[in-house]
Amino acid sequence: xxxxxxxxxxxxxxxxxxxxxxxxxxxxxxxxxxxxxxxxxxxxxxxxxxxxxxxxxxxxxxxxxxxxxxxxxxxxxxxxxxxxxxxxxxxxxxxxxxxxxxxxxxxxxxxxxxxxxxxxxxxxxxxxxxxxxxxxxxxxxxxxxxxxxxxxxxxxxxxxxxxxxxxxxxxxxxxxxxxxxxxxxxxxxxxxxx
Amino acid sequence: xxxxxxxxxxxxxxxxxxxxxxxxxxxxxxxxxxxxxxxxxxxxxxxxxxxxxxxxxxxxxxxxxxxxxxxxxxxxxxxxxxxxxxxxxxxxxxxxxxxxxxxxxxxxxxxxxxxxxxxxxxxxxxxxxxxxxxxxxxxxxxxxxxxxxxxxxxxxxxxxxxxxxxxxxxxxxxxxxxxxxxxxxxxxxxxxxx
DNA sequence: CCAACAAGTGAGTGATTACTCACTCTATCT
DNA sequence: AGATAGAGTGAGTAATCACTCACTTGTTGG
Numbered sequence: 001x002x003x004x005x006x007x008x009x010x011x012x013x014x015x016x017x018x019x020x021x022x023x024x025x026x027x028x029x030x031x032x033x034x035x036x037x038x039x040x041x042x043x044x045x046x047x048x049x050x051x052x053x054x055x056x057x058x059x060x061x062x063x064x065x066x067x068x069x070x071x072x073x074x075x076x077x078x079x080x081x082x083x084x085x086x087x088x089x090x091x092x093x094x095x096x097x098x099x100x101x102x103x104x105x106x107x108x109x110x111x112x113x114x115x116x117x118x119x120x121x122x123x124x125x126x127x128x129x130x131x132x133x134x135x136x137x138x139x140x141x142x143x144x145x146x147x148x149x150x151x152x153x154x155x156x157x158x159x160x161x162x163x164x165x166x167x168x169x170x171x172x173x174x175x176x177x178x179x180x181x182x183x184x185x186x187x188x189x190x191x192x193x194x
Numbered sequence: 195x196x197x198x199x200x201x202x203x204x205x206x207x208x209x210x211x212x213x214x215x216x217x218x219x220x221x222x223x224x225x226x227x228x229x230x231x232x233x234x235x236x237x238x239x240x241x242x243x244x245x246x247x248x249x250x251x252x253x254x255x256x257x258x259x260x261x262x263x264x265x266x267x268x269x270x271x272x273x274x275x276x277x278x279x280x281x282x283x284x285x286x287x288x289x290x291x292x293x294x295x296x297x298x299x300x301x302x303x304x305x306x307x308x309x310x311x312x313x314x315x316x317x318x319x320x321x322x323x324x325x326x327x328x329x330x331x332x333x334x335x336x337x338x339x340x341x342x343x344x345x346x347x348x349x350x351x352x353x354x355x356x357x358x359x360x361x362x363x364x365x366x367x368x369x370x371x372x373x374x375x376x377x378x379x380x381x382x383x384x385x386x387x388x
Numbered sequence: 389c390c391a392a393c394a395a396g397t398g399a400g401t402g403a404t405t406a407c408t409c410a411c412t413c414t415a416t417c418t
Numbered sequence: 419a420g421a422t423a424g425a426g427t428g429a430g431t432a433a434t435c436a437c438t439c440a441c442t443t444g445t446t447g448g
Contacts, residue, residue, distance in 0.1 A: 015395065035316050037231035040435060051397050056437060121364040122229050122316035134365045141374040152377045156358070159378060163357035164350070170315040171328045180335040183346045184353060209425065234405060245427050250407060 020058055022048040027069040032112040035119040036066050036129070066123070067132045073116045074136030078143055080107045085147050093150035097158055100144065101189060104162060109191035114166055164188065214252055216242040221263040226306040229313040230260050230323070260317070261326045267310045268330030272337055274301045279341050287344035291352055294338065295383060298356060303385035308360055358382065 026047030030039050041062050045052040059065040084103030085096050108114040117133075124130040145155045165188055168174060173181040174190055220241030224233050235256050239246040253259040278297030279290050302308040311327075318324040339349045359382055362368060367375040368384055 019395085034319070035231065037229065041437085042435080052436090053398080053438080054396055057396080060437090062436065118312070118315050121312050121361065124364040124366070125228070130364070130366055134367060137361070137365050137367070137378075138372070138374050141378060145374065145377065152380060156378055156380060157354075159361070160351075160354040160358035163361050164354035167315065167331070167353070167357050170318040170324070171331050172318070172324055173328060173331070178332070180332050180339065183339065184331075184335060184350055186346060186350060213425085235407085236405080246406090247408085247428080248426055251426080254407090256406065 016058065019048070019050065019054070022050075023055055023058060023065070024068050024072050027065050028072055028112060028116060031066055031069050031119060032115040035115075036062075036123040036126075041065065063126060063128055066120075067128050070116055070120045070129070070132045070136065073113050074132075074139055076113060077104070077107065077136075078139055080104065081140070081143065082147070093148045093154065096148040097144070097150050097154060100148070101158070101161075105165075105189035106191050108165070108169070109193060111169065111193070114169055118166055118170060161188070165190075210252065213242070213244065213248070216244075217249055217252060217259070218262050218266050221259050222266055222306060222310060225260055225263050225313060226309040229309075230256075230317040230320075235259065257320060257322055260314075261322050264310055264314045264323070264326045264330065267307050268326075268333055270307060271298070271301065271330075272333055274298065275334070275337065276341070287342045287348065290342040291338070291344050291348060294342070295352070295355075299359075299383035300385050302359070302363070303387060305363065305387070308363055312360055312364060355382070359384075 023044060027044045030043040030047050033039065034043075041055055042052045044065060045055045048055070055065070059068065080103045081100045084099045088095050088099045091099070120129055120133045124133055141155065141159065144150070144158060145152070148155070150158075164184070168185055168188060168190075174185055176182075217238060221238045224237040224241050227233065228237075235249055236246045238259060239249045242249070249259070253262065274297045275294045278293045282289050282293045285293070314323055314327045318327055335349065335353065338344070338352060339346070342349070344352075358378070362379055362382060362384075368379055370376075
């Protein structure tokens with residue numbers, strides 16, 4: 001139980017906690033790919049390189065697993081926003097917001113972080129999922145507002161255009177040569193896929 | 195085959211087409227409720243009051259059924275936008291857009307039309323679903339642009355705030371008394387649920 | 389050496405579900 | 419009357435999947 005008696009003394013993670021880490025990472029990938037309902041827990045287990053039975057030992061239900069993945073997603077977004085904010089020194093609120101937009105665009109280049117959010121919205125009739133979506137959103141909005149000092153309107157616009165970005169990606173219209181698609185994607189930053 | 199020899203001569207729908215109608219309506223309700231993966235075809239059949247076997251006779255796969263429901267959703271949105279536009283005479287583009295926003299807010303009061311779109315985004319890795327999402331979006335954007343005559347920026351903003359509205363609804367933060375929630379929902383019209 | 393426990397798994401199980409098929413029933417046409 | 423065709427279904431089937439459990443293995447403290 002205590003680190004002095006633990007097998008791995010190099011880190012402060014026990015074996016089980018190391019596994020939890022690996023499982024959440026695998027869950028992020030697997031759930032992002034197919035969503036909550038369509039992803040079998042076996043896919044997460046395979047991604048983490050362990051048996052399905054052990055996944056269930058560490059995360060008793062698939063729901064908890066998904067919630068952990070969504071939570072991780074929001075934590076990562078927060079970290080990226082903070083890192084982006086730090087690249088601009090003595091900036092105006094709008095400049096910091098702009099840098100955050102850059103950071104977010106880079107983050108979602110591989111779609112995983114974006115799709116997890118969309119899947120969470122889709123599964124938001126499950127109370128625990130709605131709850132983690134809400135708390136993640138709260139963290140992002142509160143953080144952006146406080147860190148940038150931007151107006152409420154600017155922060156709201158920031159989130160709204162983030163959502164537009166999700167729509168553009170799911171409908172896959174970034175590189176469509178049509179007028180309506182260009183209209184929607186105008187000025188939306190978009191890093192090329194990995 | 196031809197209406198002169200048909201059983202029901204009062205309408206121009208054959209029995210099968212009447213059933214198709216009922217099935218799409220039931221599909222809209224059922225899929226909106228639980229999404230593409232989590233909705234069994236039996237739920238649609240029950241909603242339409244017919245056997246599951248017959249649903250499969252008219253819609254050979256669940257995928258086609260879902261696509262039909264999404265298509266219907268966009269058709270209904272377009273109709274609502276048109277009806278809203280017609281309520282304003284000699285309006286500026288911004289006035290017409292505003293009226294359309296009212297219409298949309300009223301339409302999604304019962305969440306069905308909203309959730310179907312979110313579920314479609316979530317299942318957009320299925321090519322046919324991505325396709326119907328894209329074509330629906332194209333119809334809406336093109337229609338709004340042409341009918342209002344608004345600037346590209348204004349139309350883009352209209353769609354972006356529509357998406358924000360979806361997020362607010364899925365996370366269920368309309369009536370949350372917290373600052374961050376009020377910030378997000380500021381000036382977002384919201385008809386009370388039915 | 390042994391007791392105790394944590395890590396880990398193979399092999400189920402029961403429920404669900406997309407899709408099929410052989411069949412019935414009713415109405416119309418000749 | 420008999421043939422034909424469309425509307426409609428009951429009863430499957432094969433696969434998938436969330437979750438369980440009895441079990442093994444390796445480690446450690448006494």
